[in-house]
Amino acid sequence: MEYTVKTLLKEVNSSYKHPGDERIRAISEHLIEQMYNTIVKFDVSHDEMWAFLKWMNELGKANQAGLLAAGLGIERLLDILADEKEKQKGITTGTARAIEGPLYVPGAPLEKKFARIDDGTQKGEVLIMEGDVFGPNGERIPHALVEVWLADQEGTYSIINPAQTPYNNRRKIEADEKGHYGFRTLVPPGYSVPKDSPTQKVLDLLGREGNRPAHIHFMVSAPGYEQLTTQINMPGDKYIDEDFAFATRDPLIVTVEKVNDPKMLAQYDLKEPYAHIKFNFTLHQG
Numbered sequence: 001m002e003y004t005v006k007t008l009l010k011e012v013n014s015s016y017k018h019p020g021d022e023r024i025r026a027i028s029e030h031l032i033e034q035m036y037n038t039i040v041k042f043d044v045s046h047d048e049m050w051a052f053l054k055w056m057n058e059l060g061k062a063n064q065a066g067l068l069a070a071g072l073g074i075e076r077l078l079d080i081l082a083d084e085k086e087k088q089k090g091i092t093t094g095t096a097r098a099i100e101g102p103l104y105v106p107g108a109p110l111e112k113k114f115a116r117i118d119d120g121t122q123k124g125e126v127l128i129m130e131g132d133v134f135g136p137n138g139e140r141i142p143h144a145l146v147e148v149w150l151a152d153q154e155g156t157y158s159i160i161n162p163a164q165t166p167y168n169n170r171r172k173i174e175a176d177e178k179g180h181y182g183f184r185t186l187v188p189p190g191y192s193v194p195k196d197s198p199t200q201k202v203l204d205l206l207g208r209e210g211n212r213p214a215h216i217h218f219m220v221s222a223p224g225y226e227q228l229t230t231q232i233n234m235p236g237d238k239y240i241d242e243d244f245a246f247a248t249r250d251p252l253i254v255t256v257e258k259v260n261d262p263k264m265l266a267q268y269d270l271k272e273p274y275a276h277i278k279f280n281f282t283l284h285q286g
């Protein structure tokens with residue numbers, strides 16, 4: 001059998017014996033065509049192809065496909081498209097969505113109303129964050145679920161980093177009957193793509209950096225409402241406009257208040273001033 005580029009592409013994309021999944025097949029056909037075009041356009045060599053495949057295997061072994069997707073802006077792209085769909089439907093209110101990122105794990109412990117979510121093994125500036133969960137018409141959502149996850153003082157996440165106590169800085173917090181939630185932790189630092197990782201390898205080749213500015217992730221949900229996945233950014237981080245994952249959004253850059261009122265310190269049994277963030281979430285109707 002002899003093929004040309006055109007006939008080979010046609011053969012690859014039509015060589016199915018049963019329908020498979022129509023949508024996956026259509027996406028795959030398009031991707032394969034783009035790949036062929038790229039290989040032809042750049043005269044990709046055998047060595048380059050094998051180097052790429054070796055790197056793909058390394059990426060998989062390191063569990064970094066999700067990290068790379070964030071770094072290529074793919075998560076932000078999906079958010080932009082979701083925003084556009086909402087706009088077309090006339091939905092313009094609600095808390096801005098932001099990327100989930102690759103470091104979410106399910107199964108965090110459930111606590112009610114207020115929880116201390118750091119395990120107390122690290123030193124840092126105490127952060128109290130609290131707020132209310134609202135629906136689209138300004139109604140409070142009783143018992144909304146606020147799931148939160150953030151990095152420790154070394155910029156790593158529990159479970160992903162097994163050296164941390166399990167579910168450190170990961171919690172599901174059930175808001176009270178007025179939709180109020182709160183938690184205590186430490187002000188998180190920013191973090192970077194792991195050095196010597198397959199993702200960093202490709203960033204080096206692209207002349208890019210892998211920094212994420214300090215942030216805290218959330219998934220907020222309640223029956224009858226659409227789940228919100230978002231994050232808040234700490235203000236003033238030097239990488240706030242250079243996020244590797246392109247996730248910073250202006251409405252999600254919070255204001256941090258320094259609290260040193262002795263009465264407030266006593267309320268949390270603290271001796272040092274702490275950081276306070278008030279942030280309300282607004283969900284859409286499901």
Ligand SMILES: [Fe+2]
Nearest residue numbers: 101103215217
């Ligand atoms: Fe993160």
